[in-house]
Amino acid sequence: MKVEDIIKDFPILQNRKETYLDSGATTQKPYQVLNAIDNYYKSYNANPHRGAYSLSIEATEKYEETRAKIAKFINAKHSEEIIFSKNATESLNLIAYSYGMENLQADDEVVLSIMEHHSNLVPWQKVTKCAKSNLKYMYINEEYEISDEEIENKITNKTKIVGIAHVSNVLGTINNVKKIIKYAHKKGAVVIVDASQSIPHMKIDVQDLDADFLVFSGHKMLAPMGIGVLYGKREILNKMTPFLMGGDMIEYVYEQNTTYAPLPNKFEAGTQNIEGVIGLGAAIDYIEKIGYDTIQEIENEVVSYAIEELSKLDYIKLYITPNKENHSGVISFNINGVHPHDVASILDAEKVCVRSGNHCAQPLLRLLGIDSTCRASFYIYNTKEDVDNLIKALKKAYEMFKKYIKS
């Protein structure tokens, strides 16, 4: 499939003139996803797991079919290892409270990478404080990567939990999670992989990675907002207590006590986001139809071109690894001497959408000695023309500021 054909599937890209370079924040949605949601409400909307009537049974079937589809998509062994959540943040909070809070003891260690999104960092501050355990970080080297020595220095026999972003939402660095997981397992720790920035772009195989937990958000991979996934190994999830209590996660409820439903319902209290699940299923179908090979081919061409063009501007500082094979579709940059918010406003006036700010990764930015960056992030519908628009707008921003920039 060619990028020109892909673009035709995204109504917003036809309806608006913007150059959209913020897919790391959320992707645009194709007709296939929008239609699937529309069709759900028009054809088989009912509360799943509740009714004995066929409409509810149909809704339940579609819901559970999608769970099985996701299990297959990430090569989970069992369908019930897929838990639906609101987003990656909720999945991570579930792990922190239901696994972390119950298993961490005083003096145990939780090891995170310094490039974690706040969602895989702030919950661990709270949990380690409660458990009187220690929170440690794996830092990046001058190539914006975590070295093998750093992994081996930080993950020790005291480490019980390791949290790692598969791809950094600021640097675009692809972390070697397989290696981290192997080493952490040798030390007896469980590993949580935040795949939010990787799963839109690359094949995830939880069994090959041997991840204990893996989380992602639907809206960063063409699905609607408000739907996320938690994968956990069945034997671990079985031992965990529920995170949210309420309807549908129970077995017997007495006046004083309750027994809980088996997986996956144990972790899905209350009426779920069925339209989100249906949309996520359609998004996975769409990604599989195009294929990760094609996705990577399209992205590689555009991202390489972007790096090449940005590198020609001597007033731009890039925050990316020089090792191309370890870099995904996110490029953080700054115009030297100009604040990223001013750059983003000028780009906005040129109808180029980039993110500016700390990207929910304040500890990483503090380590880099900056408080914000501009970030362009790419997906299957981006073209070299989008890059040209970005470069043109950046040149304009620089022209506006250059006589005032302090050397």
Next chain:
Amino acid sequence: MDDLTDVYNEIIMEHSMNSYNKKCLECASCCKMGHNPNCGDEIKLELKMNGNVIEDMAFSGHGCAISQASTSIMIDTLKGKTIKEAKEIIETFIAMIKREITDEAELEKLEDAIVFKNISHMPARVKCALLAWHTIEDMLEESNSCK
């Protein structure tokens, strides 16, 4: 907004990049930090009172051109004013940014700070322009401690 030269004009650029108000006061009566957690803009305002009058002000910190220029121009505008006059100017500035002012004549008291009028058309930047003004507003509220 399509044309940003109205916003990034000479006076805003000069104040943001080379402000003479960006310094430390030797004997400040009080100081306060202002912070926009979402964008990381951070300023420290220092105030020197002489009775009821703002005798001197200065700032330090970092942030975008809008937040830095707004702070610097605010200092120029409020220096030498009484607390009562300053409060009126602050109120008018905030109302201008929120597009609540119908009578243009009211804006005259803002002096140079009127250059931020167009920010009201850029919702993403409103909080940048208001950071210093909200900070001084709080400081003057607490002005009893500013002696």
